[in-house]
Amino acid sequence: MTPILKNRAGADSVHYPPADPRLIHGAVALQARLRPSANAIVHRGEHIDYATLDAAADTYAADLYTAGVRPGTVVPVLLPRSPQLVALLLAVLKCGAAYAALDRRWPQERIDRIVTASSAPILVTEAELPVDTPCWIVPSESLRMAASRGGAAPSVSIDSSSAATVFFTSGSTGTPKGVLSPHRATTRLFSGVGFADFGPSRVVLQAAAVSWDAFSMELWGPLTSGGTCAIASTDYLLPDTLAELITEAGVDTAWMTSSLFNLLVDEDDPGRPCFAGLRQILTGGERLSSTHVARFLTRYPDITLFNGYGPVESCVFATAHRVTAADCTHPEGIPIGVPVPDTAVYILAGDRVLPPGTVGEICLAGDGLALGYLGDAEATAASFSVVVLGEAPVRVYRTGDLGTLDSDGVLHFRGRSDLQVKISGHRIEPGEIETVARRLPGIREVAVVPVPAPGGGYERLAMFYTARAPTAPAPAMVRRALAAELPGYLVPHSVHHRPALPTTATGKLDRSTLLASL
Structure with a gap:
């Protein structure tokens, strides 16, 4: 296949491979043909046009395919928001694979768990990380430089029902x-x-x-x-x-x-x-x-x-x-x-x-x-x-x-x-936090309670726990331990030690009494 950048730079005979708009990368490629010089991305004063973005994605797709990315695989990507991140996500899709964009603010343990669960051929990142999955280090180059390398995306066969993205959400x-x-x-x-x-x-x-x-x-x-x-x-x-x-x-x-x-x-x-x-x-x-x-x-x-x-x-x-x-x-x-x-x-x-x-x-x-x-x-x-x-x-x-x-x-x-709630747009299963908390040394019973917001919905999380005798871990220590394993939105705003958790007449946890004690 003729390198896309060369075609877009003005070759006499221009040939483009088919672009299926039902595929994410196909729809972007179609826009690159329709309006190659239009702004696709603006970031910190830099403007990237559609032709450059799509050509850079082709180059990275060729690199990733060589590194073992194939249709049906999941590729974790751990990069900051940038035009290069966008090109690399497109590149993963052009290989017929699905990407899992990971939040760099997550604790390392959570990232390790997700990378392992994805059974990924590689992890796309800026530097080597202490994980079992091989790291593919992103080249230190501008998108224009990547586009000028002129790589051709691999020819793969997928359709709109093929996996494209993996989103990780709270699990009970x-x-x-x-x-x-x-x-x-x-x-x-x-x-x-x-x-x-x-x-x-x-x-x-x-x-x-x-x-x-x-x-x-x-x-x-x-x-x-x-x-x-x-x-x-x-x-x-x-x-x-x-x-x-x-x-x-x-x-x-x-x-x-x-x-x-x-x-x-x-x-x-x-x-x-x-x-x-x-x-x-x-x-x-x-x-x-x-x-x-x-x-x-x-x-x-x-x-x-x-x-x-x-x-x-x-x-x-x-x-x-x-x-x-x-x-x-x-x-x-x-x-x-x-x-x-x-x-x-x-x-x-x-x-x-x-x-x-x-x-x-x-x-x-x-x-x-x-x-x-x-x-x-x-x-x-x-x-x-x-x-x-x-x-x-x-x-x-x-x-x-x-x-x-x-x-x-x-x-x-x-x-x-059920008990699932949303806070600041994040879907939260209190059970996930409770499960992690029960694994901490000295913790016996745990209850995570959403705190209602004045305008409706919920504004924060409060956690209550009882301890195994004779020594109770301090609430501040418990919160720090949770922050080491959970993303910020799952870490309770306040943590409280109680000698016992209240129950209703039927023996169920009395959440209203816990809220009233705040």
């Missing part, structure tokens, strides 16, 4: 669950008839942690649609940071969790409004605060606000709703919307479809569904099942969320059927 057993998501789960969101505009002239902020499925929306949304991805240089989005990115990078579209949205609304300075210049905001991950939304819409009537809902098992969003001022007065909260493209929502009781207005379990179907949990057939079978709906068998994901569909087909959230 104490081990993070790897959600294996296919190409179509991402590309379905940006087919041109989606819930928001990510196409040419849009500049989308990328600030979410790379391990989240929201990262896919912020990155692949614009890059598969012809827009521009503006990569934040910091891990935390503050009002001043957002205002600077709007001014300097031209950001007009941003995703933020409802907790972050509330914070920015509270901190918004009339003298330097942090939202001014945006055209679209996508939020969700937790129940929206009607009070904060009403204040925002009053001040920024020209900015479109979307409320999105979707577990990682259905990749980013399963439903979306354009929020209006009237939604803020809805007695049961702001709706979470109607299905995004190639997605279906059912309210079920077991295998039975419930009529509109009836509370039941939210079950999802369609192209957004994950293939399953990496290396865990039992958990996959428990969460994904085939249900006969009408006369046709339908594969569904049972979310554990409760909701109703109204007469217009709009979905409304009604809570959880």
Whole structure:
């Protein structure tokens, strides 16, 4: 195959291999052909066009294929947010493999566990790490230099049902669950008839942690649609940071969790409004605060606000709703919307479809569904099942969320059927934290309790424990030990030693009494 860079530099006879827009890298390659000189990425003042990005990805794909990356494998990538990270993720996909973007802030033990679980041929990183998996060290070069090397991506045969990404989320057993998501789960969101505009002239902020499925929306949304991805240089989005990115990078579209949205609304300075210049905001991950939304819409009537809902098992969003001022007065909260493209929502009781207005379990179907949990057939079978709906068998994901569909087909959230919660957009299984805590020396009983936020949802975690006689480890020591094994969002904000954990008359843990003791 003729090197892509040479073709794009003006060869007399230009030939491009087929680009399937149902594949993430295929859709990006198609945009590179349609608008090769358009900005694909902006980062710290550097502008990378589509031709350079795609050519660099081809070069890296050739390198990775030589290093043993093949279709059907999972490749962990441990790199900071940068244009080079984007090119390397594309390169993994061009090899027919799936990538697992790991958060560098995670404790080393968690990274080791995930790399081992992925059975990866290599770990893509900046430097050698003390892991059993061979490290492939990223070349110290600019994307333009990588593109100029002119490597050709390997010829592989995959389709939209092939695995593309692995997202790791909290697991009740104490081990993070790897959600294996296919190409179509991402590309379905940006087919041109989606819930928001990510196409040419849009500049989308990328600030979410790379391990989240929201990262896919912020990155692949614009890059598969012809827009521009503006990569934040910091891990935390503050009002001043957002205002600077709007001014300097031209950001007009941003995703933020409802907790972050509330914070920015509270901190918004009339003298330097942090939202001014945006055209679209996508939020969700937790129940929206009607009070904060009403204040925002009053001040920024020209900015479109979307409320999105979707577990990682259905990749980013399963439903979306354009929020209006009237939604803020809805007695049961702001709706979470109607299905995004190639997605279906059912309210079920077991295998039975419930009529509109009836509370039941939210079950999802369609192209957004994950293939399953990496290396865990039992958990996959428990969460994904085939249900006969009408006369046709339908594969569904049972979310554990409760909701109703109204007469217009709009979905409304009604809570959880278990103890799982979301805080700052992170899905949290208290059982994972409790399992890790019980392994610590001197710990006997453990209870992790979400602390409600004033505007609805939850704002932090509190952990209570009892100790094995005669010496109790200090709460500060327990918290430090947890921080060494768990990512920051799973480390309880406060840790409390108790001589005993309270129970109800039926012998169950009394969580309300624990909360009242804070």
